[in-house]
Amino acid sequence: MNGTLPRIVLAAQPSAGFDYELIVAPANVNIVPGGSTPALSFNGGYPSPVIRAKQHQPVRIRVVNQLNEPTTIHWHGMRIPIGMDGVPFLSQTPIMPGEAFDYEFTPPDAGTFWYHPHMNSVEQLGKGLVGALIVEEAEKPDFDEDLVLCMKNWHINDDGSFTALTTPQNAFRMGTPGRVMTINGQTSPTYEVPAGGAIRVRFLNVDNTVVYMVNSTDPDAQIIAIDGNPIAQAVTLKQHPMAPGMRLDLGVIAPSKVGETITFKHKNNPLVTLTTVASHLENRSLPKLPLNPIPAPDLDNAETVKFAFEWNANITPIKKDGKVSYNFWAMNRRSWEGMSKGHIPAPLATLERGKTYIFELSNLTQYHHPIHIHGHTFTVLHSNKKDIIPFHSDTVLLGKNEIVTAALVADNPGRWMYHCHIIEHLKTGFMSYIEVT
Structure with missing residues (x-):
């Protein structure tokens, strides 16, 4: 990674040549009968547009910010270049009100993914800025x-x-x-x-x-x-x-x-x-999905990295303006410090590109935590609480006092967000990043 952030373009420029354009703006939506909800939306409503891409083919998406605050879009579960990952300051500059950002990537994996902002996450996601991203297989299975x-x-x-x-x-x-x-x-x-x-x-x-x-x-x-x-x-x-x-x-x-x-x-x-x-279908069977090209971990030569997820019992600090700074959660005894332009904290771990690592994920709390990593896919290997047939996942759910081992090949260079996906946990300490050099 050379430290250069992708460029911002003005929303006023024409959108020809894009597969999708997402307008991020307030909109009233109808979720309950007879009631109107002052939501935040993609393209004026909810549910959000379903973005459909094709495995191994590039997709271009322009995001136009018509909010009164900055935003970005993260493509959850996608193994794409760091500049397209949508984390403010870590991988791109925020999309300011009235600006647009052009995302372009080629999905290596087919399947069910989604998209959402990575700024002011409790409110922006909570009020409706969430949508599905479907990557169709190179050879589409025959579902009806x-x-x-x-x-x-x-x-x-x-x-x-x-x-x-x-x-x-x-x-x-x-x-x-x-x-x-x-x-x-x-x-x-x-x-x-x-x-x-x-x-x-x-x-x-x-x-x-x-x-x-x-x-x-x-x-x-x-x-x-x-x-x-x-x-x-x-x-x-x-x-x-x-x-x-x-x-x-x-x-x-x-x-x-x-x-x-x-x-x-x-x-x-x-x-x-x-x-x-009514249909004329008979004797149908379920098509078999082709496996994704997730790199196979070299377990014999893997290095183990331990991560402890626990409650932060420190006295809650008071900020200079007198407001309480809530930090309830810690990863390896460290609560996320936050980041801004010119201030990026140290990574939680630094991985060597191309090397296999086994993450030992220890939940030392009484609550569930879905641990999500950007830009990579885990091969989930073992749990001390349940039997596991190894499978691939970008979000590993840890139960109470559960320890899970999951391997990955650190093949995607960059600074990759690593956090609990319960959004309030993310916002109160359960977030950091992994750097692949």
Whole structure:
């Protein structure tokens, strides 16, 4: 990395030659009946536009900031160059009000990903700046329906006005819960699917806080991909935890009779229902997804790096303006100091490019923490709490007192954000970065 940040361009310039343009601006949206919510939006509404890219083909996206504050866009789960990662000051200068930024990258991996700002995250994500990024396989599998389902628990009252997005009492626990659980901005929606069809169901947890426990009324529903990465052998869905930032692709064969249903739930709460409509499909089977080209870790020559995630019990400091500076969480006894132009703290760890590392992730708290790394993909190897068949993931969910080992090949140079994806934890200490030299 040479320290040069990508250029900012003015929003007034023409947008010809771009695959997508995202206008970031306030907008009133309808989430609850009869109520209007003063949200922040991409292109004037919610759900946000689904961006569809193609594996191994470049995609160009112009982001225009019409907020009254800076923003950036991070492409969650993507192994792309550092200059396109969307972290303010670390990888790009913030997109100021009235400016635009051109993102261009070539996805090496196919699957289910998403996009969101990495500035003022509690508010910008909490008020609606979240969207799905689907990278289609170089050779597209033959599904009869492909559903993209963004899970978001809105912090709103019955009239649509916002409740508190965060409170200190909740930030040092599991985060502040919302009141209205939605799929694509609707409460328990129903989608029509062809009877007897092979259906791909993509769940994306774009919430700030909630850990969903996904299950299905279909006993034959199959897990086919985790966090955008196909698994070598499909696994029958029983109940799968999905923390903020995580994705889950399921495959189902729809019932053959018209009017029959499959319901997916969070615990016992219905999330979304599929209902069958007439089709001529018969004897369908689930297509097999091609594996992504994740570099294989060299475990025999790997170096182990230990990370302890724990509660910060220090006395909460008071800033010069008299306001409380809440820092509840620490990684290796260090709470994130924040960063700004000209002030980038030291990395939490420095990795040698091309070398394999085993991250030992130790959760020393009583709460769940989804640990997300930018620009790389983990190969999750082992847990002291549950049996694991190794799989690829960019967001590793750690349970209470759980220790997970996960390997990665440090093949992408740059300064990569590394944090808990419960947004209130991120904002109160659980964030740092890894430098690959």
